[in-house]
Amino acid sequence: MRALIGLLLALALGAGIVAAEPSAPVMDDRAKEIVDRVDQIMRGDSSVARLTMEIQSKHWKRTLEAKAWSKGTERALILIVKPVKETGTATLKAEDNIWNYLPKVERVIKIPSSMMMGSWMGSHFTNDDLVKESRMIRDYTITTSFEGERDGTDVWEFTLIPLEDAAVVWGKVVLEVRQGDYMPTWQNYYDEDGELVRTLRFGAYKEMDGRLVPTEMEVRPVDQPDEYTRVLYQSLDFDVALDDGFFSLRNLRGLRAD
């Protein structure tokens, strides 16, 4: 009898040891594929968007109207259309760099790396967000942290941990994707101490240029619960022919919305 108990105990302990062995972050290929696909839906090979951005801060609220062009993951151009005071202000993203064109002084300013964490146009998005927005697959180890039904919908939840050598400011990113249509529902950003820093919510899923996309995005900083930036897409066109020269400093000046 004692021998049997001893054996059971040994087995139990053994099993425990096996289970407790830290699982090295194995790249979950399916998770990676899904995240890539979600990203691809939102971006296309190239895209042109009309959008408004509502920014609510503790001290002011304002709405910007803008037009945005993108090509691949590395090139994007955003032109402010309204308010009139800022019409013509444009941002060019090319690889890791960001330039702002200021029509008032007719000059282009390159944002230095020390200012990448600064706010973009007063919103709750940083310059860094523009640079890093579509680098999830490259910069993070992606694992499936939940799979199943939540609030009546089948979803996946993915946890993204930055790779050691990736220049990423977040400690962890968690996002939820609907299984049925690959629509993202939310994305939470944590700092290096594991504290939730900001949340991003997706909504108003609509078909635009033949694709189902979330046409509303809302980012909220956790430490300022009354503040938010909401992006609303009025139109999105995908796979528009744009040559690389379009995303140039020369084109940044005097860019028109139409």
Next chain:
Amino acid sequence: MDSVLLRIGWRNLWRNPRRTAITALAIAVGMIMLAFVLSLMAGMKRDLINQGTQLMLGQVQIHKRDYRPDRSIFDTVPLDGRALADQLLDRDDIFGAAPRVSAFGLVSSGDKSLGAEIVGMDRDAESQVTTLGRKLEAGDLPGRGERTIAVGRSLANTLGVSPGSELILLTQAADGSLGNDLYTVSGIFRTGLEMVDGGMVVLDLGVAQELLALEAGRIHEIALRSTSPARAMEVAAAIEQSLGVEDISVAPWQELAPQLAGWVAMSDSWMWIMYLIVFVLAAISVLNTMLMAVFERLREFGVMAAVGMQPRTIITMVLAEVISLALVSLLVATILGAPLVHWITNSGIDLSATTDGISMSGTVVDPVIRGAWAPAEFAVAAGLLVVCAALAGLYPATRAARTDPARLTRGEIR
């Protein structure tokens, strides 16, 4: 003590001029040493505080209570700041009041840009409070209403600009818009503080308010100059009370720059240790010389006692002598020491051969060490040495006065 004894004491001094000269010189040298050290102490403390407060800090600053340490652009002083600055100048204890705005932004020239603090200040008001306007290598600070900009030496080097160049500022304005404008460089300052020289640009107050979309009355800070840095605490408390606005904080430099206050306290304590060492050295030399001088005359005191002089009278006579001696020493010390203290307070010790200025916890240390006049401290130091001399002289005199005159005159007591 009657005048006869005083006269005898005085005459006794010159009975042995060489002995008197040596003793007087010992006391005088002690006094000069102490005066020198005291002058250096006072001077170094003054310089440390002045250099820490004069450059940008001022002696007292007024803010909205929550302004520090986050320095949010929205936390402006909840009164008309310019009017408040003018109104403070009416006070007897305020000599200068400089209103300022401050924000963080991007400074750009050509394809180079970097982050810096943008400070808006009124050049005329600022010159009454701080010395930034005197630290210009070239040009000047922006004058009232001028759309120009002054930058630090290292920032100018990084961006490759000189007076006449154009700079763009980009910042988040108070209305949420992207504040941006083009300015001509009016001047380049060099303070020796990398934080200022490499990370600060100066605009005129009104021009900065326009960039930041702040109304003319909205300011972040008023820097004040009062009668002396030593009075900053009481002045700050008095202003805060007279304003009576809960949301306004008036802080002395000790509170604004605790590291500077810490330095002052620390240098104070080690200077006192140094002073103590010098004092003990001076006191020992005075004690020694005085003891020798009085012991030498035990036989003389014996004779006096033998002819019927009261012990008390002998002691009084010695005291009269000591006081006379102290006066002579003080005269010698003044004649010899005054030029020395004058030199240390005016020319100072120039260390610039070994260094071209050190910056220490946010202040630039002048390579020239200068002293300061501290009359009260000088008097106390001189007085203490006289007391030492008196004690040293009275001890053998008292013993002599109380001993059998016969034994004294026989020279049995040494």
